[in-house]
Amino acid sequence: MANVPGELRYTKEHEWAKLEGDKARVGITAFAQEQLGDVVFVELPKVGAKITAMKTFGVVESVKAVSDLFAPLSGEVVEINAELPKKPEVVNADPYGQGWMIVIKLSNAKEWDGLMPAGDYGKLIAAAGH
Amino acid sequence: MTDTPVPLKRTPLRDVHAAAGAKMVPFGGWDMPVQYTGIIEEHRCVRSAVGLFDISHMGEFEVRGPGALAAVQTLTTNDASTLAIGQVQYSLLCYPEGGIVDDLTLYRLAEDHYMLTVNASNIDKDWAWVTEGGRGGGWTNVSAETGLLAVQGPKAEALVQRLADRDVTRVLYYQFAQGAVAGVPCLISRTGYTGEDGFELYAPAAQLETLWHALMGAGKGDGIQPIGLGARDTLRLEMKFALYGNDIDETTNPLEAGLGWVVKPAKGEFIGRAAIEAMRAAGVTRKLVGFEMAERAVARHGYRLLKAGDPVGVVTSGSFSPSLERCIGMGYVRADLAPVGAELDVDIRGQAHRARVAKTPFVPSHAKKT
Numbered sequence: 399m400a401n402v403p404g405e406l407r408y409t410k411e412h413e414w415a416k417l418e419g420d421k422a423r424v425g426i427t428a429f430a431q432e433q434l435g436d437v438v439f440v441e442l443p444k445v446g447a448k449i450t451a452m453k454t455f456g457v458v459e460s461v462k463a464v465s466d467l468f469a470p471l472s473g474e475v476v477e478i479n480a481e482l483p484k485k486p487e488v489v490n491a492d493p494y495g496q497g498w499m500i501v502i503k504l505s506n507a508k509e510w511d512g513l514m515p516a517g518d519y520g521k522l523i524a525a526a527g528h
Numbered sequence: 529m530t531d532t533p534v535p536l537k538r539t540p541l542r543d544v545h546a547a548a549g550a551k552m553v554p555f556g557g558w559d560m561p562v563q564y565t566g567i568i569e570e571h572r573c574v575r576s577a578v579g580l581f582d583i584s585h586m587g588e589f590e591v592r593g594p595g596a597l598a599a600v601q602t603l604t605t606n607d608a609s610t611l612a613i614g615q616v617q618y619s620l621l622c623y624p625e626g627g628i629v630d631d632l633t634l635y636r637l638a639e640d641h642y643m644l645t646v647n648a649s650n651i652d653k654d655w656a657w658v659t660e661g662g663r664g665g666g667w668t669n670v671s672a673e674t675g676l677l678a679v680q681g682p683k684a685e686a687l688v689q690r691l692a693d694r695d696v697t698r699v700l701y702y703q704f705a706q707g708a709v710a711g712v713p714c715l716i717s718r719t720g721y722t723g724e725d726g727f728e729l730y731a732p733a734a735q736l737e738t739l740w741h742a743l744m745g746a747g748k749g750d751g752i753q754p755i756g757l758g759a760r761d762t763l764r765l766e767m768k769f770a771l772y773g774n775d776i777d778e779t780t781n782p783l784e785a786g787l788g789w790v791v792k793p794a795k796g797e798f799i800g801r802a803a804i805e806a807m808r809a810a811g812v813t814r815k816l817v818g819f820e821m822a823e824r825a826v827a828r829h830g831y832r833l834l835k836a837g838d839p840v841g842v843v844t845s846g847s848f849s850p851s852l853e854r855c856i857g858m859g860y861v862r863a864d865l866a867p868v869g870a871e872l873d874v875d876i877r878g879q880a881h882r883a884r885v886a887k888t889p890f891v892p893s894h895a896k897k898t
Binding site: 459 | 551562563566567568758761762824825826828847848850855877
């Protein structure tokens with residue numbers, strides 16, 4: 399059974415978001431890292447960057463492929479995971495933990511309600527063959 | 529109008545791969561395993577122990593009869609007359625204009641009997657090309673009934689020897705023997721596309737599964753793993769071996785691709801000879817080079833190569849190198865920027881990332897040449 403933590407919300411592009419007060423922590427899902435294979439490079443925005451929901455905010459590269467990262471929520475980037483450029487493989491090892499990517503200060507908290515709860519996301523990836 | 533999807537072709541081991549947990553992807557019209565446990569782990573397994581690849585998707589054509597050598601000589605750029613029975617040669621098929629139809633390995637099976645092993649994605653195109661009217665020779669396309677496994681890595685020789693009915697240690701690089709491996713009749717060829725020592729085993733498609741399981745079983749103590757196309761790609765890239773469709777194609781010629789060593793004009797007439805000779809006389813304007821990135825940034829097929837902001841070439845292959853833990857690539861650059869050490873930039877998503885032309889192969893070859 400795929401690893402889909404219940405307390406998180408998800409995008410159809412396979413990012414997760416975790417609400418932390420007026421901020422959200424963001425990464426990619428276990429399903430996403432499994433599909434990508436070995437992650438070798440993560441390109442993240444700078445702290446202070448303004449990002450928009452459903453627009454790209456960075457790039458993740460595996461040995462085989464380049465994939466855009468899509469912002470689940472709009473706001474300002476207030477923290478980035480500075481370990482990832484040095485250790486991109488933690489995205490594979492711990493996608494919901496040490497493999498987190500950015501923290502966003504939300505500009506529109508209502509967007510949270512538009513994200514997929516775990517049950518819906520679980521169905522989405524089950525339909526994708528897993 | 530909608531296109532009717534063409535079903536993917538399957539090797540005899542397709543279900544074996546799926547059962548082993550392989551991630552299957554379409555490749556050149558085939559449903560192939562791209563990875564089992566992970567590209568980096570599989571790559572390291574081949575470099576340090578032994579890996580098993582299903583490469584049955586590749587095509588095999590045989591030509592026999594009194595006209596066989598003449599047909600091969602007309603079609604291919606290398607000099608097939610130098611091949612003794614039991615020898616293999618890397619060669620090319622070229623268009624009259626010098627562009628590359630395909631790269632291949634040529635086997636001399638008997639006096640008037642040769643086999644060409646061609647790329648999976650080119651089987652139909654190559655078959656039409658070699659049998660086009662008036663080329664001579666009696667051709668047979670044996671791709672469907674021929675299975676092909678590659679056993680590659682420092683422990684490959686000992687593993688194959690344990691299962692073979694003859695001494696394979698005497699078969700040197702680019703030679704082959706006919707024999708049985710695990711009771712399955714095989715053409716045992718000391719070739720491969722990884723830079724490691726090892727063999728390619730041609731066997732009847734119907735018995736390929738037996739051979740696969742025998743090798744996996746006998747190699748258990750050696751740490752054998754099945755290896756997908758992903759690691760096959762990173763392994764060959766570290767050797768700067770060209771991949772058809774990425775690094776060479778109909779728009780590139782052997783000289784700029786660094787494959788002038790398999791073009792032998794002294795042997796006489798062959799398709800593409802005049803054009804390639806004219807290019808040799810004029811000098812090529814671009815060359816295929818290997819490069820290393822200064823930072824962790826992956827240059828991919830099609831990205832532009834720049835010098836002081838101006839386009840000077842294009843990336844044809846690029847990846848993270850599991851052996852070097854750096855990003856490496858191949859690409860065509862203006863000839864004056866081809867020497868080792870030349871500084872370039874790669875345009876990655878609009879940003880210039882520094883690269884330097886590298887000595888290749890990127891890692892040393894361990895093929896058993898003597």
